[in-house]
Amino acid sequence: MDAVLPVALFALGGVLIGGAWSLHRQGAPRRALVIVGVLAVLATAGGLLWLVPGEGG
Known part of the structure; x- marks a missing residue:
């Protein structure tokens, strides 16, 4: 059950990267591309980081 959240975040990052690429191909404003790109990087x-072993349990 521990691996569900990282996989969901990777999936969200992939969808957002695909969305950013689609926005780019459609000629969307640069601001929209930056916002979606930043969200994709944060999700990924x-x-x-969720998979990095650390203190605690």
């Missing part, structure tokens, strides 16, 4: 980084 969150999934990666």
